Amino acid sequence: MLFFMLSAVVYGKQHSIPVNIAFIVQNNMHNDSALPIGSLIAGLLKDRGLDKHIQENSALELWAEVVGNAAARSTRAMSCDHGVLVIEVQRAIWRTELQLRKGELLEKLNQRIGSHSIHDIVFR
Numbered sequence: 813m814l815f816f817m818l819s820a821v822v823y824g825k826q827h828s829i830p831v832n833i834a835f836i837v838q839n840n841m842h843n844d845s846a847l848p849i850g851s852l853i854a855g856l857l858k859d860r861g862l863d864k865h866i867q868e869n870s871a872l873e874l875w876a877e878v879v880g881n882a883a884a885r886s887t888r889a890m891s892c893d894h895g896v897l898v899i900e901v902q903r904a905i906w907r908t909e910l911q912l913r914k915g916e917l918l919e920k921l922n923q924r925i926g927s928h929s930i931h932d933i934v935f936r
Contacts, residue, residue: 864895864929867925867926867927867929868892868893868895868897868929868930869892870924870925871889871892871897871921871925871929871930872889872891872892872897873889874921874924874925875887875889875897875899875921876889877924878917878920878921878924879910879917883906883909883910886901886902886903886906887899887900887901887902887906887910888900890936892930895929895930895931895932896930896931896932896933896934897921897930897932897933897934898933898934898936899933899934899935899936900936901935901936907935910933910935911935914933917933918930918931918932918933
């Protein structure tokens with residue numbers, strides 16, 4: 813059997829997933845066209861329950877883009893765990909502003925991620 817190892821870092825922890833290439837080929841035989849490798853990897857991550865973690869990590873990277881340049885300069889995305897994004901805010905005025913925009917920010921983040929992975933934002 814031919815295997816390869818798929819590695820992903822989730823929450824700072826390395827995960828390695830053995831992938832059986834023969835199994836993938838066999839399960840794709842009924843399809844006339846080959847699956848893109850990205851689809852195969854996404855399916856493997858979902859099967860292992862890692863897709864949510866990757867989506868949550870995406871929120872950390874997308875924060876500055878979603879919140880805008882002015883607010884991004886006074887904030888830092890710290891962590892995201894179980895759908896709760898934690899944002900460090902340097903000034904109280906920004907904390908108040910962002911709290912008022914929380915619903916809008918959640919909607920934008922989830923739209924950019926492509927799922928409803930983030931259900932709360934905590935501003936500290």
